[in-house]
Each structure stands twice: as C-alpha cells, then as structure tokens.
Amino acid sequence: MTGIDTSVVLESVTKSYRSGAGEVTALDGLTARFGHGTFTAVMGPSGSGKSTLLQCAAGLERPTSGRVVVAGQDLARLNERKLTELRRSRIGFVFQAFNLMPSLTAEQNIALPLRLAGRRPDRHTVRQALEAVGLADRATHRPAELSGGQQQRVAVARALVTRPAVLFADEPTGALDAHTSREVLRLLRTLVDRHAQTLVMVTHDPAAAACADRVLFLADGRVRGELTDPDADSVVARMMLLEASC
Incomplete structure (x- = not known):
C-alpha cells in the first residue's frame, strides 16, 4: 500500500505503561497499515494489545516510540490542540457502550461532535447521517426511547457526521444480541462498500x-498473522492456534 491509498499507518509502535514497580508493554514494535476504503477486524487473546492499538491509531494515546500517521498526518508532529482538532474532524470512534447523552435526541447526539469542533451543525448534514444508518424517522427520539441496536446506529451516525478519514470501532456489537449485532455489522459493511469508509474494528x-x-491477529503486543476474505470457521481456527501458542 502506498501512502496515498493508506488511511492509517503504524510503524514500529511501542506503548508501555507503568505498573507498580515495573512496566507493562502493551504494544511491542507493532507495524500495521489500514488501506482506504477497507474493513479490518483486529483480534487476539485478552491483553494482546487490541484496544491499545486503536487508542494509539486514533490519537487517544501517544505511543512510547514509533510513528502513527492518519490521513497523511504524522501524529507525533501535532501538539495537543492540533491532535484534538484532527480527532474531531478526521477520526470517528464507536464504543461498545454507545456513550450517547441521555438528555439529547438522536439528532442532537449526532450534532454533538460538530458543536464540540466549534462548527454550527447543519440540519441537512445531520439528517443525512441519520438516513445513512436507517433512522430518519427517529430524529427526535432520546436514547431511552430507542432499542440497543438503534442506539448503536445513532452512535455510528455521530461518528460519521464529520466525514472522518477512518472509523474505529471497539467491540461495537459486544452489548447487542445476535440479531441486532448482524444488523449493525451489515450497516458497517455497507459503509465500506458504498461509501469507501475506512473501518478498523476490534x-x-x-x-x-x-x-x-481482513483480520489482523495480535498477541503480546505484536502482529502474529492476518487472514484475508475470512469466514467464521477460519477465524476460529486461527484464534485457537494463536491462543495455544501464547
């Protein structure tokens, strides 16, 4: 992949944390690339560094060493203000817990990133985001009036309203039942196929x-292999081999 068609690049990224009297290495010289308009799943045993990878790639954590480039911007060269501006304008994040404001309607929740970025929300843009996730008729509903799957769709629309270069999703279906999970995954797949959205999902x-x-497999903070055009059986088999070797 060249820099032109790559939305996110991590080069030799290490992230260490202090833990008591010692140090824990969450990422250990990890290198990975995520191409424009592609959907990558990140998997690995507990403690393999999956969430730390997302946090470093999204500019939520600064790596101890190495280089992270998002949409052509080297994050190490940005001060905190510029990094915040980049996260608000070029990076979307979807969490397992939805993280919607309970007192706001769906459209108000979606408009929130624009307000935080100091931009006046355009109602048409917000409604387009709602339509993209199939909730045009739920604009005035508050989170408590929506199902879990609808709340996650609002969270996806909120992440997309700034038209980010990359969308990061951390266990986006973890709090949903099987049927609702499939609906949300179909939505994410559609965003990639129809709108060339770059998506990285733990x-x-x-x-x-x-x-x-593609599935990227991590263990001990390192990439331990990948699988293209995956199916569930091949993913299970790879995970079993990975966990047996850890």
Missing part, C-alpha cells in the same frame, strides 16, 4: 470478524 466475535476484508 472484536472477539469470529462472526463479526468474518464481515471484514
């Missing part, structure tokens, strides 16, 4: 990973 679910173009 998941523990082989069925969710099978929706991706």
